[in-house]
Amino acid sequence: MTQETPDETAGTADGPGQVRVVLVDDHRMFRAGVQAEIGRTEETGVDVVGEAGDVEQAVTVITATRPDVVLLDVHLPGGGGVEVLRRSASLMGAADSPVRFLALSVSDAAEDVIGVIRGGARGYVTKTITGTDLVGAVFRVADGDAVFSPRLAGFVLDAFASTDAPPVDEDLDRLTQREREVLRLIARGYAYKEVGKQLFISVKTVESHVSAVLRKLQLSNRHELTRWAAARRLV
Structure with a gap:
């Protein structure tokens, strides 16, 4: 085109x-x-x-x-x-x-x-x-x-191109769209301040989203979060 x-x-x-x-x-x-x-x-x-x-x-x-x-x-x-x-x-x-x-x-x-x-x-x-x-x-x-x-x-x-419906990920579906966005950036190694700058939100808001993600996914820290995201090819 x-x-x-x-x-x-x-x-x-x-x-x-x-x-x-x-x-x-x-x-x-x-x-x-x-x-x-x-x-x-x-x-x-x-x-x-x-x-x-x-x-x-x-x-x-x-x-x-x-x-x-x-x-x-x-x-x-x-x-x-x-x-x-x-x-x-x-x-x-x-x-x-x-x-x-x-x-x-x-x-x-x-x-x-x-x-x-x-x-x-x-x-x-x-x-x-x-x-x-x-x-x-x-x-x-x-x-x-x-x-x-x-x-x-x-x-x-x-x-x-695929005729198959994408698999449902019940864990991922628990997260809001904004929480998924924060999750990906944290999993890519961004600091909270960098995440806030990327998404035009405060560091405090980033911290709140990370806490919500960890709670919903039953994870303890950002290292576990990174492994979780990598296993699902989100990063």
């Missing part, structure tokens, strides 16, 4: 080469950063028409504005990105101008990628993406293309 520039992309109701976008992320500062990076409409062709910080807000804003593309975080209060996809689809149905979703997340875990793609997202990029590349991804998704960060496409191909 070829990568298109904004000028080559089909126009929207707002004018040629312009894409209307809604930002969905539970970190206000991150939304502000993305807005500052890609929301300079005259330069980028991206018009940010709304923002939301949780599932309820997201569904309300998306159904009210009917954007071309939603930049959607995977982990959100109220049920996560998959819940936004499900509820938006049920409320909007088959619209003449479909809303397309591009996941934008700190997580590069296979289950997160596969979950939102099965839910209806057109692509998945991580938050390490540059502003220029993110603008390009937005336009490609608006045009109906599928966009993935390097290596993430392999997760999707493997998942959809």
